[in-house]
Amino acid sequence: MGTFLIQRLIRLVAVLFGVSLLTFSVLHLIPGDPVRVMLGDSIGGAASGDQSQSAYDNLRHQLGLDLPLPIQYSRYVGHALTGDLGSSFQKRRTVVNIIWDALPSTLALTFAGMGVAIVFGTTLGVFAALKHHTWWDTGIMVFSLIGLATPSFWLGLVLLMIFSFRLGWFPVNAGSGVATLVLPAVTLGLGAAGTIARLARASLLEVLRNEYVLTARAKGLRESVVIIRHALSNALIPVVTVVGLQFGQLLAGAFIIEVVFNRRGIGRLLVDGVLSRDYPIVQGVALVAGVGYVLVNFLVDLSYAWLDPRIRYT
Amino acid sequence: MGENTSRRDIFLSRRRMLGGAAVAAVTAILAACGGSGGSATDTAKPATTASTAAGAPTVVGGATAKPAAQGTPVVVEGKADGAPVTGGSLTIAYNDVPTLDPRVSGATDWWRASYALFDPLIYQEAGTLKLIPGLAQSWQVSDDGKSYTFKLRQDVKFHDGTPFNADAVKYTFDSIMDPALKSLTAIGYLGPYIGTDVVDPFTAKVNFKEPYAPFLNNLTHSVLSPVSPKAGKDYNAFAAHPVGTGPFMFKEYKAQASMTFVRNPDYKWAPALMRNQGPAYLDQVTYRFVPPGEFTTNLGLLQNGEVQMSNGVAPQELGNVQKDAKYQTLLPLVPGSPQIFPLNLTKAPTDDLKVRQAMFYAIDMSAIVDTLWYGGRKAARGPLSSPTLDYNPAVESMYGYDPKKAKALLDEAGWKPGPDGIRIKDGQRLKVLTIITTGIEGKNAELAQAYLKDVGIDNQVDEQEYAQTATRYLASEHNIARVYFSHTDPVVLTTLYHSKNIQGTNFNRTMKPDAKLDGMLDAAQAELNAETRKQKYYDIQQYIMDNALAIPRWEERVFWVARANVKGLRFQPLGGPWLQDTWIAAQ
Numbered sequence: 076m077g078t079f080l081i082q083r084l085i086r087l088v089a090v091l092f093g094v095s096l097l098t099f100s101v102l103h104l105i106p107g108d109p110v111r112v113m114l115g116d117s118i119g120g121a122a123s124g125d126q127s128q129s130a131y132d133n134l135r136h137q138l139g140l141d142l143p144l145p146i147q148y149s150r151y152v153g154h155a156l157t158g159d160l161g162s163s164f165q166k167r168r169t170v171v172n173i174i175w176d177a178l179p180s181t182l183a184l185t186f187a188g189m190g191v192a193i194v195f196g197t198t199l200g201v202f203a204a205l206k207h208h209t210w211w212d213t214g215i216m217v218f219s220l221i222g223l224a225t226p227s228f229w230l231g232l233v234l235l236m237i238f239s240f241r242l243g244w245f246p247v248n249a250g251s252g253v254a255t256l257v258l259p260a261v262t263l264g265l266g267a268a269g270t271i272a273r274l275a276r277a278s279l280l281e282v283l284r285n286e287y288v289l290t291a292r293a294k295g296l297r298e299s300v301v302i303i304r305h306a307l308s309n310a311l312i313p314v315v316t317v318v319g320l321q322f323g324q325l326l327a328g329a330f331i332i333e334v335v336f337n338r339r340g341i342g343r344l345l346v347d348g349v350l351s352r353d354y355p356i357v358q359g360v361a362l363v364a365g366v367g368y369v370l371v372n373f374l375v376d377l378s379y380a381w382l383d384p385r386i387r388y389t
Numbered sequence: 390m391g392e393n394t395s396r397r398d399i400f401l402s403r404r405r406m407l408g409g410a411a412v413a414a415v416t417a418i419l420a421a422c423g424g425s426g427g428s429a430t431d432t433a434k435p436a437t438t439a440s441t442a443a444g445a446p447t448v449v450g451g452a453t454a455k456p457a458a459q460g461t462p463v464v465v466e467g468k469a470d471g472a473p474v475t476g477g478s479l480t481i482a483y484n485d486v487p488t489l490d491p492r493v494s495g496a497t498d499w500w501r502a503s504y505a506l507f508d509p510l511i512y513q514e515a516g517t518l519k520l521i522p523g524l525a526q527s528w529q530v531s532d533d534g535k536s537y538t539f540k541l542r543q544d545v546k547f548h549d550g551t552p553f554n555a556d557a558v559k560y561t562f563d564s565i566m567d568p569a570l571k572s573l574t575a576i577g578y579l580g581p582y583i584g585t586d587v588v589d590p591f592t593a594k595v596n597f598k599e600p601y602a603p604f605l606n607n608l609t610h611s612v613l614s615p616v617s618p619k620a621g622k623d624y625n626a627f628a629a630h631p632v633g634t635g636p637f638m639f640k641e642y643k644a645q646a647s648m649t650f651v652r653n654p655d656y657k658w659a660p661a662l663m664r665n666q667g668p669a670y671l672d673q674v675t676y677r678f679v680p681p682g683e684f685t686t687n688l689g690l691l692q693n694g695e696v697q698m699s700n701g702v703a704p705q706e707l708g709n710v711q712k713d714a715k716y717q718t719l720l721p722l723v724p725g726s727p728q729i730f731p732l733n734l735t736k737a738p739t740d741d742l743k744v745r746q747a748m749f750y751a752i753d754m755s756a757i758v759d760t761l762w763y764g765g766r767k768a769a770r771g772p773l774s775s776p777t778l779d780y781n782p783a784v785e786s787m788y789g790y791d792p793k794k795a796k797a798l799l800d801e802a803g804w805k806p807g808p809d810g811i812r813i814k815d816g817q818r819l820k821v822l823t824i825i826t827t828g829i830e831g832k833n834a835e836l837a838q839a840y841l842k843d844v845g846i847d848n849q850v851d852e853q854e855y856a857q858t859a860t861r862y863l864a865s866e867h868n869i870a871r872v873y874f875s876h877t878d879p880v881v882l883t884t885l886y887h888s889k890n891i892q893g894t895n896f897n898r899t900m901k902p903d904a905k906l907d908g909m910l911d912a913a914q915a916e917l918n919a920e921t922r923k924q925k926y927y928d929i930q931q932y933i934m935d936n937a938l939a940i941p942r943w944e945e946r947v948f949w950v951a952r953a954n955v956k957g958l959r960f961q962p963l964g965g966p967w968l969q970d971t972w973i974a975a976q
Contacts, residue, residue, distance in 0.1 A: 107856025111863070114495060114573055114894065130576050131893045133568045165487040167571075167628045176644045240689050247689035337680055339645035352856050 087369050094365040095155065098358050099148050102349075109164050109352035110134045138164060151358065160362070161355035163348075170359035174341055178363070181340035184263060184329045185322070187256050191264025192325070193318060196271025200314075201307070203272065204279035215272065222269030227328055231262040231335035259336045263328050267321045274317055279310040319375035323368050464516035465721040467951060467958030469970070475670050477973035479955065482687050482699035483676040485645060490628040491612045492565045492621075495573030497875070500611045501965025502676060505650050506548075507614035507633035510539060510558070511605060512660040515721065515962045518778050518877050520605055521662045524553060524615060524634065534600030534917045541591040545658050547617035548638045555593040559585035560618035562595065570624055575612040580604070600915040602922060606778065606878035609962070634658070636669040636969050650674045663969045664957070670972035682828070691716070691950060697973070698951040698958075698966075704829075707765045710950050717953055720765070721960040723945040724777035725875035726885055727769030730823075730837070730940040732869060734901035738819055739868040743802035745937035748821075749788040750795035751844040757836045758943045761829055765948065769941035772882060772933045776944075776962075779879045779926040784934045795844045804845065812845035821868035823850045824861050830871055833942060837869075863895045870898035873945065877962045879926040883910045886933060899938045906932060 110131060135141045139150065154161060160170035196219075203215040238258060239247045246255050282288065283306055291301045330342025337343075341360050348356035486499040491507055494500065510525040525539040545553035562585050565575045581598035588594050597604070607613060620632035631639050636659065637650035656668045677696055679686050684703035690696040702710060710716045732739045732748070739745055755768040771784035804812035804819050812819040821841070823834045831852035841848040848869075853861075862870050874881050874896070884890055887910050888902035909932065913925035933939070947964035957970040 105856075106860045107854075108860060108863075109856075111859045111895070112856050130572065134571055134573075137568060137571050167488040167490070167493065167625065173644065180645075240685070240692075243693060246695065247686055247693060337683060337686060339643075343645060343680075350854060350856070 083373055087366070087373075090369050091362060091365055092152075094361050095152065095358060096148070098361040099151065099354075102352070102354050102357055103144060107352045109354060110138070110140060112351050113164055155362070160359040163356050164353045165351050165356075166353075170355045173344065173356065174359055174363055177339055177341045177344050180338060181326070181329050181333065181342060183256060184259055184332060184338065184340065185325050187260035188263030188267070188325050188329065188332075189318065189322065191260050192267035192271055192321065195264065195268035197275050197311070197314065199268070200272035200275025201279055201302075204276045204283070205302070207280060212276075216276070219269035219272040222265045222272075225266065227262050227266060228331055228335045230265065231259070231332060234258050234262055235336070255336075255338070259332045259338055262335070263325060263332045266328070267325060270321065271314060271317065275310065275314050278313050279306060282306045282310040285309075316375060316378065319371065319378055322371045322375075326364065326367060326371075465719050465960055467717055467719055467955065468953070469957040471956065471974055473665065473670050473957065473970075473972045474974060475972070476672050477670075478673040478675065479671050479698065479968070479971065479973060480675045480677055480696045482679045482690050482696040482701055484681055484701075485678040486648070488628045489631045489639070489642060489648075490570075490616075490624070491614055491631070491633075492561065492570060492575045492616060493572055493624075493628060494612065497963075500574075501961060501963065502648075503611045503614070503631070503633075504635065504961060504965065505637040505674060505968050506631055506635040506639055507611055507616070508545075508635050508658070508660075509609050509611060509614045510541075511608045512662050513606070513609035513877060513962050514662055515960050516776065518606075518724070518776075518962060520609065521660050523609075523660050524658070525608075528605070530605075530917060534602060534915060535597045536594055537604055538588070538592065538594045541593065542658055543591050545634050546655060547620070547634055548632045548653060549617050549620050551617055551619045553615060553634055554590050555585075555587040556590075557615045557618050558593040558595075559587055560621065561613070561615045564616075564621060565613075578607040578610060578613055580607075600917065602914055602917050603878045603880040606876075606880075609877070637671075637674060640673075645678060647678055648676045659969055663967065665970050669969050670957075671968060674968055691952070694952075697955050698949065700947055700949050702948060702950045704761075704765050704948065705763050707763055707948070715953055717951050717955070717958075719949040719951065719958060719960070720946045721949070721964040722774065722776045723875045723947060723964045724774050724877045724962060725881050725945070726772060726873060727774045727944045728871070728873045728942040729769070729772070729885075730869045730942060731872055731885070731898035732937065732939060733865060733867050734899050734938070735865055736868055736900070738804075739821060740901075741802055742937060743798045744804070744819075746788070747795040747798040747802070747844065748841065748846070749937055749940055750791045750798065751846070752837050752840040752940065753790035754837075754940070754942060755790070757833060757840075760836065761833055762943065766943040766946060769944045771941055772886075772930050772939065773879060774944040777879055777881070778877055779923045781927040781930040783927070784930050787934050788937075792840075792844050799845060806845050810842070810845055811847045818847055819845060820847045820849065822866065823848060823869040824858050824867040825850065825852055825869075825871050826855050826858055827852045834869070834871075859895070862898050863892075865900050867898070869940075872896060872898055872939075875945065875963050879929075880914055882926070882929055882933070883914060886910065886929075886938065903936075 113134065114131065139147060142150070151161065158171070160174075162169050163173055166173060199215050199219065203212045206212050235247070235258065238244045245258050246252075288301060288306055291305045292298075296305075329340065330345060332338070333340040333342035334346055341363065344356055345360040347353070348360065483502070484496075484498040486494070486496050486502065488494050488496075489499065489503075491499065491503045494503070509523045511528070512521040512523045513519065514521060524542055524545060526542055527540045529538045530536070531538075539558065541553070541555060541558065547553060547557075551557075562579060562582060564570055565572050565579055566582060580601050580603070583596045583598055586594040586596065595604070614633060614635075616627065617632040620630070621627050629642065636653055636656045638653045640649040640651045642648040651673050652669050652671060654668050657666070659666045677690070679690070679699075679701060681701065684701060684706070687699045687701035688703070688706060691699055691702070707718065711718050732745050734740050739748075758766050758768045771781065771787075773780045775782075799812055799819070803814045805814065807813040807818065823838070825831055825834045831850070834850045834852070838848040838850050851861075858871075861867060872885060874884055884894075884896050886897055886899065886903075886906055888897065888904075888907050890897040891900055891902065906929070909925065909929050913922060913929060916922040916925055945964075947960075949958070949966070951958060954974045954976045956972050956974050959967050959970050961967060
């Protein structure tokens with residue numbers, strides 16, 4: 076287990092290094108000068124263009140953008156190692172601070188989306204399996220396919236249109252409170268629900284063919300007891316691992332949902348950051364997302380061992 | 390002054406970008422502080438023929454509507470019927486703001502909102518552009534135009550309890566010049582600032598390297614408002630919790646969500662401009678952040694009553710909200726440079742005056758602007774918007790839509806129609822490149838493209854995000870660019886046409902240094918005599934049009950929609966609401 080952990084830690088560092096280098100390179104490859112964007116066309120400058128020019132030079136210097144790229148990068152990595160991700164060009168606050176503010180909202184959405192996915196997915200999957208070879212089964216499978224294939228930004232807009240603008244059941248714009256979480260969570264969770272439903276159905280159908288289920292039935296147990304106690308507990312093991320793997324995708328999906336629903340969160344930070352060339356923000360979000368992704372995968376790996384005693388990490 | 394469109398352009402394509410991934414074409418939209426405009430209120434006729442800054446403004450409001458006299462700027466005001474009510478809270482759908490320190494901010498939205506927290510030394514009345522004592526009771530300009538002496542009010546306190554005095558004025562200006570503050574806008578407004586002498590506790594003398602005539606107008610802008618020296622010292626802390634002297638005090642800022650101000654109960658130094666001389670009526674003002682371009686969200690929030698006011702409703706909704714008695718629509722004009730297409734004088738074929746003039750005549754900008762804004766904006770006819778100080782109405786008639794004249798000019802310049810209608814000279818096709826942001830801007834360029842084709846000009850339009858256009862402008866790749874600046878003072882022309890703004894800031898996108906124009910601009914900037922100064926700016930406007938440096942597009946407005954029970958809305962010269970006179974009536 077110790078070696079396993081160390082291996083994973085080394086891999087984490089390597090991934091983060093790769094993420095930071097890639098983000099840094101891409102940001103500097105796309106055209107656009109962050110200082111020019113900061114000034115917008117909005118520098119006072121009315122009176123004196125000289126002053127504007129010196130403001131421009133000063134900003135570049137203060138932000139360290141006048142240094143050669145390798146030095147900028149090594150500086151960034153050096154600071155990042157001490158937990159200092161720099162300050163946002165646009166917002167004049169530290170990146171850590173800004174991400175810390177936005178992260179809970181993203182996590183809340185991700186977990187809520189996951190909740191929706193699990194509840195809808197397993198319920199529909201199990202129901203479909205029990206109604207195998209009926210129109211119910213076919214209907215649910217078609218529905219889950221649609222759920223899988225629907226782009227979330229489109230679904231989000233449609234849900235907004237119906238439930239917020241037409242019916243007025245949910246707030247239009249994200250504020251705080253649970254009500255604002257419902258539509259985004261449903262939008263986010265529906266795709267994953269499709270995956271889970273299909274998996275839960277297949278898994279349960281397989282388990283139901285096992286001899287111990289036959290035994291349970293032969294003992295004269297009620298069908299509900301057979302399903303719930305004997306079949307489901309085994310059928311859901313693969314579902315749990317898939318849910319873990321889905322987490323990363325849900326996190327990525329949350330980024331898009333945030334933009335669609337104007338929710339606060341690190342996804343919106345990222346998109347705004349790219350458009351305004353706010354390098355520290357983009358790099359910071361990429362790093363945090365990278366850490367999150369690696370961490371979740373790590374936990375999923377650990378959960379295999381816990382769920383299936385035959386798996387051991389050495 | 391300031392540019393509102395850029396920030397909006399930066400962000401407007403966010404949701405679109407995602408949608409666009411699927412739809413390929415990004416049908417972005419213009420947003421934010423701009424909206425469309427057309428009529429002053431739901432009861433008054435629009436006066437879109439404003440032409441001179443002289444003369445008394447006509448107040449157009451629900452209760453006080455008077456017909457706008459020809460050639461008079463209109464002051465837009467909301468309904469103010471009934472007795473003011475103290476209490477209540479106003480929620481406004483608004484753009485998120487990057488930093489809350491006015492000394493630093495480059496965001497039009499914060500400039501407009503920050504008047505609630507900060508009093509400037511001098512206030513300015515919309516329409517007349519008259520200067521009105523704020524924290525400075527009086528001022529005097531030295532004969533050489535290099536020093537300004539201010540007598541300050543003695544009864545003013547900052548929100549943190551510290552007294553306002555000459556030290557605070559000195560501190561504010563000195564800190565703006567500190568490179569570590571990284572000021573975006575204020576530093577430009579201070580121009581050739583050297584320092585401030587504290588003559589006595591309530592007399593401050595501000596000194597400049599050279600005569601600096603625009604300073605008084607610049608001072609009316611919220612970016613130069615005095616800040617509390619005690620709170621201002623820690624730049625980062627101040628950017629998160631600003632402390633001024635204004636009618637409202639900062640309460641909280643929630644990133645990506647909202648910001649809230651509460652009434653300053655001690656406020657008794659309102660400028661004469663305000664009808665309410667005591668503390669503000671509203672208990673609280675909340676700005677609810679909606680990203681630019683989210684037109685539907687803005688309208689939805691208004692309909693649901695989640696906000697009572699918004700400046701982000703779609704231009705095509707103008708007609709609908711005007712008809713709806715639940716709302717009042719208020720569309721203050723913004724002075725400064727109108728939206729323009731600067732032409733690149735260093736790149737063929739726009740280096741040829743005749744070709745540039747032909748382009749002026751070829752495009753029916755009035756028709757385009759009507760299409761783009763659903764009648765809510767009027768075409769600009771010169772280098773300044775009509776409500777700007779020293780606006781020269783004489784340039785209005787210089788160019789009109791005249792395709793025949795455009796063709797004749799192109800013939801004269803040696804460009805003859807080729808087989809496909811596009812003109813040819815020495816084997817070269819007559820091609821011009823427009824580089825522009827997406828949304829309304831891009832649509833504007835596409836509509837112009839069709840007109841240019843009619844006279845035989847092949848116009849390629851590249852629509853890109855803001856950051857990319859800015860880079861390509863600086864590299865001088867364009868024939869046609871875009872820019873827009875707001876300011877009450879004509880000194881805005883220095884920003885857009887002086888050669889020192891070609892490199893670096895690159896707000897001068899004509900790209901070619903012009904020593905004569907530089908000289909005219911410098912002289913006007915140093916001129917203290919109002920009449921002489923006016924003549925100098927008249928000549929500059931004439932010169933810019935004679936040389937066809939930039940095609941005027943439209944005069945900016947802010948498209949405010951408020952619920953009808955929001956009373957006493959009055960506006961700053963640059964289009965934001967003063968909230969001192971505002972109250973909420975029972976519905």
